Amino acid sequence: xxxxxxxxxxxxxxxxxxxxxxxxxxxxxxxxxxxxxxxxxxxxxxxxxxxxxxxxxxxxxxxxxxxxxxxxxxxxxxxxxxxxxxxxxxxxxxxxxxxxxxxxxxxxxxxxxxxxxxxxxxxxxxxxxxxxxxxxxxxxxxxxxxxxxxxxxxxxxxxxxxxxxxxxxxxxxxxxxxxxxxxxxxxxxxxxxxxxxxxxxxxxxxxxxxxxxxxxxxxxxxxxxxxxxxxxxxxxxxxxxxxxxxxxxxxxxxxxxxxxxxxx
Numbered sequence: 070x071x072x073x074x075x076x077x078x079x080x081x082x083x084x085x086x087x088x089x090x091x092x093x094x095x096x097x098x099x100x101x102x103x104x105x106x107x108x109x110x111x112x113x114x115x116x117x118x119x120x121x122x123x124x125x126x127x128x129x130x131x132x133x134x135x136x137x138x139x140x141x142x143x144x145x146x147x148x149x150x151x152x153x154x155x156x157x158x159x160x161x162x163x164x165x166x167x168x169x170x171x172x173x174x175x176x177x178x179x180x181x182x183x184x185x186x187x188x189x190x191x192x193x194x195x196x197x198x199x200x201x202x203x204x205x206x207x208x209x210x211x212x213x214x215x216x217x218x219x220x221x222x223x224x225x226x227x228x229x230x231x232x233x234x235x236x237x238x239x240x241x242x243x244x245x246x247x248x249x250x251x252x253x254x255x256x257x258x259x260x261x262x263x264x265x266x267x268x269x270x271x272x273x274x275x276x277x278x279x280x281x282x283x284x285x286x287x288x289x290x291x292x293x294x295x296x297x298x299x300x301x302x303x304x305x306x307x308x309x310x311x312x313x314x315x316x317x318x319x320x321x322x323x324x325x326x327x328x329x330x331x332x333x
Contacts, residue, residue, distance in 0.1 A: 070118035077104035078111055079129065085122040086269055087115050094130030100184050101138035108188070109158040112165035112173070122277060123269050124169070126192055127176035128185075133201065136183025139322050142210070145310055146319070152310050156303040159216045163295055166191045167288045170281040172272055176265045177201050177252070182240065187217040190225065193284055194268065195252040197243040198261050203251065206238030207306075210322070211315030211330065215306025220295050225251050 072080040079090040089111055091098040100108070115124050128134055145151045166173060166188075175192035181203045189195055189203065197203065205222065207214040214222075214235045222231035226249050234241065243255035256264045272280060309315055313333040321328035 070114055070120065072114065075107050075111065077101070078107050080111070082118075082120060085120060085273070086125060087118065087121040087123070088125045088127065089115070091126075091128045091134055094128075094132075096138060097132035097135035097180070098128040098130070098185070099135040099138040101141045102144070105141075105155060105158050105162075109161040109165070112162070112169050116165070116169040116171060121171060123272055124171055124173045125176055125265060125269065126173060126188065127178055128181075130179070132179040132185075133175075133177045133181040133189060134183075134185025135180060136185050136206070137210075139319060142315075142319050146316060152307050156215075156307060159303060160299055162188070163191060163217045163220070163299065164292070167292050167295065170285055172280060172284060174265060174269060175252075176261060177203065177243070178258075178261060180240070182206055184216050187221065190221045190251070191217060196254045196256060196261060196265050196268070197246065197252050198258040199243050199255045200258055201243045201255075202240035203243065203246050204238060204240035205235055206240065208236060209238040209328075210318040211309060211312055211328070212318075213302065213306040213309045215299070215302035215304075215309075217295070217299065219302045220291070220298050222251075224291065224294070 077093055079092040081088045091104065093099065093104065115121055145155060173192045175189040175195040177189050177195065177197035179198065179201050181189045181201065183205055186203050186205045205214050205218040218235055222235060230249065241251065243252065246252045247255040254264065314330045317330060318328040
């Protein structure tokens, strides 16, 4: 499988383990238009690659992913059809992750926010550095958590906690995230690589087909939920894309100030 067309993701296959690294460290791996396009394709390519048994998703530098790129957000406000394209890609990201038979392991090396958190939480097993924080602050930029957060958070921590965190956008320290079941493990930063490698080796030493099909059996219910929720949640996110509060949040980010929301 040729991966040389990817520009914002770095892909390395070593011993049948494909590591997908979000590689925009100067932007804390915030997802822009090109990375979003590539994320919508990469899990299909990895699923079809006969030389891959396990996938590891991580970020370059000090963050896993800081969420959405602010300039891309402005483009989605300004250009007709831009959010429609983004929504279609957003569905492909989630469903290609869920449809991929190969185990996907999240190695959360730093903060995972917004879409970054969604990417991590839709992985099959999630390891995070103890200094990382995980959260979905869509509401902090006047956005609905439409890209998958409304699907996965309630399944991991229950509806009451999920609504609390999705309505406030609070970032959760990795040890607490592990304690409440949002992620599997919070480990010291200098042990993260070794712990993920150890777990991957355990999977590689197991019965490959049984592991894959067990994953797919569990994912049946998640796919049903995603199909029933994501069209509506993305439609509501599209509505929020045109609100005055969202534009205010984008302006405030650029001007390095707190947004003043008016409910419009």
